[in-house]
Amino acid sequence: MTAEVAVLGAGMHPWGKWGRAFVEYGVAAARAALADAGLDWRDVGAVVGADTVRGGYPGYVAGATFAKALGWQGARVTSVYAACASGAQAIDAARARILAGLTDVALVVGADAAPKGFFRPAGGDRPDDPDWLRFRVLGATNPTYFGLYARRRMAVHGDTPEDFAQVKVKNAAMGALNPYARYRKRVTAEEVAASAVVADPLRLLDICATSDGGAALVLSSVEFARRHGAAKPVRIRAVSTVTPRYPSTVLDLPDIATDSAVAVDPPDEPFRASLARAAYEEAGIGPEDLSLAEVYDLSTALELQWYEDLGLCGGGEGAKLLREGATAPGGRIPVNTSGGLASFGEAVPAQAIAQVCELTWQLRGQAGERQIPHARVGVTANQGLFGHGSAVIAVR
């Protein structure tokens, strides 16, 4: 029997560039999730915050920051940092407490207030920090890594910039239907092609923006959910947060080089695929069981990579799957029905939680105009700096 936790509530603050403190977004999302769950904040036994590195000390202790803003009520508190996977690790920490019987109801919150322009490392002279080094020595911003991956796909698989643009077209069409998305306008392939090159071969509209936003989930034991009157709640069946395996041979942010494979052969599957496989194994399902997927489209080209890593198609077949329309609404396996990062922009600690919010609404049949009919099983996938990543599987 697979251990599951119930999703009683999901809530978000709209993504944008609002210019306010991250706490405000997180509290708005938390209140929305609690209202959705039909629970009072004082019913929550544990709060887990996903940290932002851009909010100063309050962001590093996000769990306590949100608890204080909601009103101290004596809950157990945890704060986690895992770069872009922070939100998924926060979900995992809450899930572990619930499955261990330590907590009935947990609140998971992530929120960010992003700076203008490129993400940059924390200040100071820190030559022992790989994130500082890649900026100091190479000027290698995040988009340059996305550019390297995109060019590699073009060379190895024959993907084209036109394929990449079609990912944006698809996701923008979904984002236009999502009230929480920052960009709610359809985009044409011509508009992508006319946008400025940022990191060859990728253009501005191939690359996700950085955003303000907040997302929250109320999780509980399945037993509590039943007592609470939620007879058939959405349930989280797997949370994968595995690390890479040595030697990791795909150049990854923020590294300047890969591991060497001279002494040990690389693992059979690369990191991203191992994240998905661990989630599938934990949930006891496979890619053929999925109704939808939310993947981390930091760039358009990366979305195609995720198709392959999730096993939605074979290696190198991502662009073909897209061209066939399989990942669009009405296709075999719609991807990024929320509009994805293309429509949201990244609010780092909130993003993996927002992915699960979208699964929750889709699995409940509450996704409005972007609803996928008969959604039963969904997966999220995500990757961040320093060897972090996640995949979450939810069912109904």
Place this chain on the structure above:
Amino acid sequence: MSRTRTPVVAGWFTGDGEDFRLLGTRCSACRSVFFPREDTHCRNPGCRDGELEEVPLSRRGRVWSYTDSRYRPPSPYVTDPELPWEPYALIAVELESERIVVLGQAVPGVTVADLAVGMEVEVVPGVLSEDAETTWTTWQWRPTGVAG
């Protein structure tokens, strides 16, 4: 006043001209190679006993992928805000004998239009930036078909 030539990171490269090399370390037990250098512990999880010894990396490799920076990177990358931004190419290079991919800037003047995945490149000394007292040196990749 002449500037002092200082590596942007100490211990990552050495030598001049034809003798220029990236420096990594190699585990004496499992022979794993590390760049940037590991000096305390071997990161192979199946290896516990090795000493890490400095080792020069291969001069030549093949382009794994490439891109460029069309916009000025933020600090701590050092640029002169008074000057217009000049994009530069970044190349990820696969070194065959070390089975490792190492990122670096292309030599000035080489653009993405000059590059292709699989092309042979070699490591050469380069200048990252200069200030009043210091010329900060680095490594750069140059296609072997391009004259130095």
